[in-house]
Amino acid sequence: MDAFDVFSRQCPSRTTLEHVTGRWGGLTLTALYESHENHESRLRFNELRRRVDGVSEKMLSQTLHALERDGLVLREARPVNPPWVDYELTPLGRDVAERLLGLIQLVEGRMSEVISARERYDTTRGAL
Amino acid sequence: MDAFDVFSRQCPSRTTLEHVTGRWGGLTLTALYESHENHESRLRFNELRRRVDGVSEKMLSQTLHALERDGLVLREARPVNPPWVDYELTPLGRDVAERLLGLIQLVEGRMSEVISARERYDTTRGAL
DNA sequence: CTGTATCCTGCCGGATACTG
């Protein structure tokens, strides 16, 4: 157990982990990751917003700031009119996104197990 | 994009992912995983509570129910007095926990990068 | 277009008390 151990209540890694796994952080990271994988250009704010279904401007902005501050996302603003800003992952961000994607894909791939587990749980609990 | 894709707003995998990566879900899963790895016996409610630093009874209970319903955690109650209940991961839960641990360990291992990124961000932003 | 600023609400989650 070192100072960064997530299990201790006040450790810095817990906050970063919350940014990464938070409601919008994970989706934002994976959206940026997949864009990069597909050799698309870096994503602009509203492109990102469209990909992360359901996120509000405010939350996307907040999320991006947190991720940028943690060194996971790079923000590049071109001083033109109309404004042109795009986002991409840093190398660290890409490493994090890969692990995250591993988790997401595992869960997606085994949702049938989850769903049948839920049905079992609901019927046996409902019967009590 | 199938029906389980996390990017769509209403997909079942998003809720499971929220249980797994939620404030207490991840810590609970990894606590159970590490206990299993260390060949300790399965964990009882209050043992678990002590390991997941800061969790309240209510939230641990809620978290465990959600994870049990999703088929990630197995709850076994022995009908004795005083009550004896213990928890362990299902095989699916163990797979999920492994991926999650991969993510956690990556973040923990590279917190120094995160911290220096934060310092850079704060000074340059503060200077504006 | 890329965001802030503001307001407002729901619900997350902590504290406490209680039960089997």
Added chain:
DNA sequence: CAGTATCCGGCAGGATACAG
């Protein structure tokens, strides 16, 4: 011991308006 039940405050986060 292993939880539920209840109350309640704070804040995450949505809607809207606005600014550069």
